[in-house]
Amino acid sequence: MKIKISRIVRLSTLVCSGLLAMSVQQVLAQEVGDHQYTSEAIEAGLQVYTQQCALCHGPQGALVDGINLRIGQFRTVQSDTDLRQVISEGAAQGRMPSFSLRADEMNGVVAYIRAGFDPEGEAVKIGDPIRGQALFEGEGQCADCHRVRGVGPRTAPDLSNIGSIRTPASLQRNLLDPATALLPINRPVRLVTRFEETIVGRRLNEDTYTVQVVDSQERLRSLKKVDLVSYEISDEPSKQPTTLSSDEVADVIGYLLTLRGLE
Numbered sequence: 001m002k003i004k005i006s007r008i009v010r011l012s013t014l015v016c017s018g019l020l021a022m023s024v025q026q027v028l029a030q031e032v033g034d035h036q037y038t039s040e041a042i043e044a045g046l047q048v049y050t051q052q053c054a055l056c057h058g059p060q061g062a063l064v065d066g067i068n069l070r071i072g073q074f075r076t077v078q079s080d081t082d083l084r085q086v087i088s089e090g091a092a093q094g095r096m097p098s099f100s101l102r103a104d105e106m107n108g109v110v111a112y113i114r115a116g117f118d119p120e121g122e123a124v125k126i127g128d129p130i131r132g133q134a135l136f137e138g139e140g141q142c143a144d145c146h147r148v149r150g151v152g153p154r155t156a157p158d159l160s161n162i163g164s165i166r167t168p169a170s171l172q173r174n175l176l177d178p179a180t181a182l183l184p185i186n187r188p189v190r191l192v193t194r195f196e197e198t199i200v201g202r203r204l205n206e207d208t209y210t211v212q213v214v215d216s217q218e219r220l221r222s223l224k225k226v227d228l229v230s231y232e233i234s235d236e237p238s239k240q241p242t243t244l245s246s247d248e249v250a251d252v253i254g255y256l257l258t259l260r261g262l263e
């Protein structure tokens, strides 16, 4: 049974490399300087996946126990480098076979998985979480504003659980284009009370009668709306797009995806 499956796989490798006439150079050229995989790569990946992976993993990527390729649930894989390694070296004593794919096929299948199997989707590169953590705490200056696992200031959202609530695409958007990624609740606010106090800060919560903010001194304030004489919500994002390179952004995203609550 095992042998039969790997024969089918090999046969489809041949069929497939004939079908994919896209040049390697073309794909590489498209990748350079790009923050994400191209839609051409995702299209190419759909073909590789259908012919070489769907047999075991299923058209929706969920047929192997404990793994769901479409939603990014793996056993050991975290970064794109890990993903490429598992595909080219195999795993679990060959139950996951090794594949020798061309560069364009490999880029394609990784892009297709990272785009959530959606040819129209946005495939975000996911880099190395260890390098990402160093960038988060160092050059990226993220830790100057964000708190993670009990360490850091409270002036920006706590990111300890960000990996389980945001997709790679929304994390990338937040870093590259914070203005469009801004959630309404996260807009900076400026409040003036009838006691003539001005409070500038970040909204945590709001209902009909009250609003809770963290002020610029990191104090949690709960204010009654009847006590406010003015309440402005800014459209200006409170942060600038990151100046990190696209590979560094991929590493930071890799790190953010590992932040899944306080284990």
Ligand code: HEC
Pocket: 005, 006, 009, 048, 049, 052, 053, 054, 055, 056, 057, 064, 067, 069, 074, 075, 076, 077, 083, 086, 087, 091, 092, 095, 096, 097, 099, 109
């Ligand atoms: C012959 C069946 C088979 C084929 C074909 C196959 N896989 Fe797998 N794959 C498996 C099995 C079984 C596992 C689980 C291995 C384990 O138990 O750790 C797996 C695991 C994986 C993992 C998770 C590895 C980890 O440790 O997190 C990825 C990613 C993956 N496969 C991608 C692919 C891709 C991409 C293709 C097509 C190029 C493919 N597989 C083709 C059987 C297959």
Ligand code: HEC
Pocket: 136, 140, 141, 142, 143, 144, 145, 146, 155, 156, 157, 159, 162, 166, 171, 174, 175, 178, 181, 182, 183, 186, 187, 202, 237, 238, 239, 240, 242, 252, 256
């Ligand atoms: C100057 C302070 C500041 C810096 C530096 C900063 N951020 Fe932010 N970040 C914010 C604020 C304020 C928000 C909430 C408002 C918004 O989305 O713009 C936010 C939002 C976020 C969110 C979305 C949170 C959510 O709940 O969806 C993520 C993810 C994030 N930042 C990651 C980072 C990373 C990674 C870096 C470093 C590359 C970074 N930030 C640098 C202030 C900052």
